Amino acid sequence: MTETEPQAELKSKLLDAALMHVTFDGWSEETFRAAARDAEIDTEVARVICPRGAVDLALAYHERGDAEMLRRLALEDLPTLRLRDRIAKAIRFRIEAIEDREAVRRGSALFSLPPYAGDGARAIWGTADKIWNALGDNAEDINWYTKRASLAGVYSSTILYWLGDESENAERTWEFLDARVDDVMNLERVRARVTGNPVMKLIFAGPNWLAGQIRAPRKRGEGFPGRWSDDETPGR
Helix, strand or coil: CCCCHHHHHHHHHHHHHHHHHHHHCCCCCCHHHHCCCHHCCCCHHHHHCCCHHHHHHHHHHHHHHHHHHHHEEEECCHCCHHHHHHHHHHHHHHHHHHCHHHHHHHHHHCCCCHHHHHHHHHHHHHHHHHHHHHHCCCCCCHHHHHHHHHHHHHHHHHHHHHCCCHHHHHHHEEEEEEHHHHHHHHHHHHHHHHCCHHHHHHHHHHHHHHHCCCCCCCCCCCCCCCCCCCCCCCCC
């Protein structure tokens, strides 16, 4: 269900108020109630906007960072950059969009809990999907999934490194990010050489055929890989 404009405005107001409490109480029920009070929004109304309370606000904070990243990417002349530089720039923009490191630290703790681990994984996958879409990715086969899985791994590992980075202007984080992006690009080059070898093509003929049947979901930007709406058939 798409939020109406008033709902989105109220959620944003709740989020702004919640950030004042997250440092002390985390993304908790205490924070949610305090945010509703400070934003002068009735608790019952706030609960309609965020049925899961602070969990929904934590996800809204993540989405706010995604939106800022996309805004900055839209201002860049991306076609003039190498692919690895575009990827690194997108992830750097996403991290630089974070205004409150403690909010992310507390969010990482929240989404490491079993009841919310799926929400955290879905948020990271969504970020990777937004980045590839912004970079103009047009993959329709299994590469649609592998690209996003690889990027999600780079993004999540860089975030964890950044949370503990005390270097000036996060210089060590950007070095770490460049190294991880290079690792992925080198892996892709190795994979291309292996799959281009006639002997390896013969050995992996069966798995390659099976992988060739996998297609990107028709409806983009919705949930995890491998999920289709009721009127869609996997592999089509």
